[in-house]
Amino acid sequence: MKLRFIARMPNGPGALHRAADIIHKYEGNISRIHYDDRIDPHTAFFEITVHGQEAVENIRSELHRIGYLQESLEPIGFLKFNIFLPNRPGALVEFLNHTTSSKANIAFLDFDEKGKHPDRVTVALTIENSKVIDRLLNDLKNHYRIEILEYDPRGKQLDNTVFYLKFAQELREIIGEAEDTFLLKLIYDINHIVQELTNLRQDPHKVFDSILATGRSLRDTTGAGFYADVQRIQLLDDVQLFCFQLPCGGNIFIINAGDEMAMIDTGFGIYHPDVTTMLQRYGLGDLSKLKHIYITHADADHSGAGGFFSAPSHMHQGSSEVIDRTNRAYGSKIESSILEEVYTKLITLFSNFTPPTRREIFPTQVLDLQNIFPVIQRFSVGPLEFEVLESLGGHTFGHVFYLCRKHGLLFTGDSLINFDSFTEKRKKYATLATILMTSVNVDSDTARKERMALLEIAKEVDKELRPSGRRCLICGGHGAISSLTEDGSALVVPAEYPIEHYTHNS
Known part of the structure; x- marks a missing residue:
């Protein structure tokens, strides 16, 4: 049986190895893999051959358990703000407890007690469930003085650390709202031609841009x-x-x-x-x-x-x-x-x-x-x-x-x-x-x-x-x-x- 999936994982040593170990454990044979940190350092595409439905379910279950199996395309929100912390031990840890409980990832952090603003921390967060942003903001406002610098619930200003999620959102703007399952299959297919064209020395970002330009050209000329x-x-x-x-x-x-x-x-x-x-x-x-x-x-x-x-x-x-x-x-x-x-x-x-x-x-x-x-x-x-x-x-x-x-x-x-x-x-x-x-x-x-x-x-x-x-x-x-x-x-x-x-x- 063929199993195709998208893995979203940490950008660190051993991450790909961990996915491969799970596939090997259930005697899966990898027939296609594509990972390119120039495009998205957290995303890899796999196609594997396995013996039987039980092996498929076991692989999916273990990938899901460790958080590798990408099964949704929720818009990632981006939030950048200044927060003023009290000058006492443990203040930063208390603040981080709020962000961690909201499953927010820190994209940027800037603090220097010898600078002009010794009580100010500048923070940028990415949050996979954009609905959590408002709840997090209300929580932080109850505890700290805060200045919002950028608020982007649809993640349009995100960098390429979440490239495929951004790309999915841009596709949605062309074709209208679509089920995550449909979009994940489409992105898997698109990645396959990106892999082929990259092997032919084509710039991968030119391929993605051409796909979006095709859809937008048709949409905009109606x-x-x-x-x-x-x-x-x-x-x-x-x-x-x-x-x-x-x-x-x-x-x-x-x-x-x-x-x-x-x-x-x-x-x-x-x-x-x-x-x-x-x-x-x-x-x-x-x-x-x-x-x-x-x-x-x-x-x-x-x-x-x-x-x-x-x-x-x-x-x-x-x-x-x-x-x-x-x-x-x-x-x-x-x-x-x-x-x-x-x-x-x-x-x-x-x-x-x-x-x-x-x-x-x-x-x-x-x-x-x-x-x-x-x-x-x-x-x-x-x-x-x-x-x-x-x-x-x-x-x-x-x-x-x-x-x-x-x-x-x-x-x-x-x-x-x-x-x-x-x-x-x-x-x-x-x-x-x-x-x-x-x-x-x-x-x-x-x-x-x-x-x-x-x-x-x-x-x-x-x-x-x-x-x-x-x-x-x-x-x-x-x-x-x-x-x-x-x-x-x-x-x-x-x-x-x-x-x-x-x-x-x-």
Whole structure:
């Protein structure tokens, strides 16, 4: 049986040894341990293999008895004050009796009888149960003159001696109140990727900062903070294409063909209320016209709002399996990567991932080939006829592309993107996933091959359309709708399809 736990223990000689002795006593085998005093000198993470439930309970019981087993994440309060003690033997001991009975830890103590204030002691305390702070203060005020210097019941000013407790409180501010059991499991998983990335010479604090920045960026770009960059393209007299670039990535495309609408990718679930308002502002609010949703791949910023719509979502079987397993590396050669698995859990949590429940799975029979990509399905949106191209799995397993050759539309998901069209905010957000996973592609070599093949397809379509004065429009999963430069080596935003900025107040 596997037992995973977080140990909170003294920062002194033999502390880790004591935990290891208990594990050894019950024939446990340590398969993972991580302790780094640069992060938190009191916290270690263990994964052990044991024989039977009895051994699990015995280990947990003994760790609990010595106070090592971290089972809660109560906010730690911080209190700094001056206290004036009588000048007599034993005065300091009497004062310390009050702090000890409250289970307060002394973080700072300053007293010098030869100084300017021979009766004054400056004290800083940390208290794991913040409810005790008020009781302790009332107790001290009944016995001593006291001056409060700092009072922080939520522990925001604490140093890194309680880093993981501070980090838990910062996570709560992003995701809302959560059970301690849930947060402890989440912090255990986060520590695992910190361990992996530290071994790859990544600064651990940069990893923690990137996790918090991801959650805060999503939270802060909803409601009044929501915005989008929008392109509107008149494809035919009665057919319009809309591209909505959401704040933290994941474009939504709407094809409006009169009585019928189709959506390609849904954006993050957390943006759904804002997206609904935005669609109404652009005359697309009648969702009864939305007949079909087409998903390029399973990442949360492309499929994470599908469950909010009544229209069925069409996707590859691989994408459906990635969603169900909550692991974006599923089906790839790095399926066992802890980085990919934990990142998927984090982004699922932060983004209110609400994946499609009405799923229509593309068939697997190969109908044709477009360059290196099998064509596995064909569908129409109004007069537009599309082919579904199956990727080779460079970005994620189950990724597909949508090609409307006659009208020059190529929806490439995250396999071909105009990065130069990103705003600085979007560039900054995009780097966070790279920090936490080292790469957003599950197979970088295959992803490069796919990108070149997609460019070749775009060049072919461009060549076919140029006599009629039209171009192939590359609709990437992020950034602006773009076309090829004259030499076909790069992507640019066509001048005839300008980008307009949307906010709820604009």
